[in-house]
Amino acid sequence: MAEERSDMSRDQLLNSAADIAVLLLENGGEIYRVEDSVQRIFRAYGVAGCQVFVIPSLIIISFTDGEGHSHSQIRRMSAQSTDLSRVGAANDLCRRVCRDCPSYGQIQRDLEACRRLPVWPLWAQALACGLVGFSFTFIFGGNWWGSVGASLCGLAIFPVRHMMIRLRTNTFFVHLAASFAAAVTALLLRFWGLGQNLDLMIIGALMNLVPGLALTSFMRDIIAGDLLAGIIRFIESFLIGAAIALGSGFALTLLRPVLGG
């Protein structure tokens, strides 16, 4: 086995690799990217025969050093969010680590910097939700007033979703509640005479909630050979779709008799 190129101990190396893997995975990185990154880091530090197994909820890294000691680490992933600038930063960090083989302290400092990357302020995210509703209702054939109504429905989605995620509710319930809020807002708006086409208003706002990442990444996982991860993501996207349908369905059944429709 080759000598290690920096003063990093094997456990520190394992820790750093696992930290980078967690950062990639929890912010929406693909499975193969996570596995590949870990392999590259170990190779860069001259450790051969590292085994990595990643699914959306778990990371397992294991290797045996020259003296025959096994080192392994398991990281259980809880909630995942989508923060693509962090994925990009973690990816850059991984490239840098593979090129320069920095020390443990340096990697930890860089990781901390990645974790502290800014996110868009809440008001900007809320406005973005409104803009999504507005644009999609327009694209799908709504008129201007319908689009304005959909943007209000989109605005209603954001605080509900944000609160539910804060309260650590599961993904299914987050989407159910947010979709309920959007449909209720649309029904009220129509009741007050803003926007005639209820369906288009709700659909435009619901585009905020559709399982885009799960749907597009499950196929990419499957191509890369990560069948298990692909199946998990497929089921996730199916559940989210069902939650969206249920949420707006509840709202329509409960409120249609009251508000008309």
Next chain:
Amino acid sequence: MDLFRLYLLPCLFAFLAGAAFCFIFNLRGRMLLLAPLGAAVGWLVYLLAAPLSGDISRSFVATLAAAAYGEVMARVCKQPATGFILVGLLPFVPGGGIYYTMEHCIAGEIDLFITTGIHTLGVAGALAAGVLLVSSFMRLWGAARHHFRRTLSHKGGST
């Protein structure tokens, strides 16, 4: 004028929707401009593919365009492809299909419920198949290029 209303305006709004999603997914800098462009390109292809029969094949063709744009741009910008593909494909995720399926279910129209449900699954499948095709092709191309370069440099070194 007709061109503007039928093609340019929807693409502009697809771009806007993509840009809005960039705020939600925390994309920054030049990604804020480049990623939504994939959604606009995809939507333009979707509109131009109107002669194709059916929503499913149209979504498939549009997905091919958006995914190809994403994969190429990811390599050009040295960024993970996820961002580009995610934002580019979002307009084609069948949110409307999910909604109409639910509505038919509530109304008790079982025939329509099943038809719409299967159609929605079909559109989602078209999306997945489009991504599958483009990503597999890019992998193949990357591997072939890598292989070709290696054999070439190997021969060059030995002579």
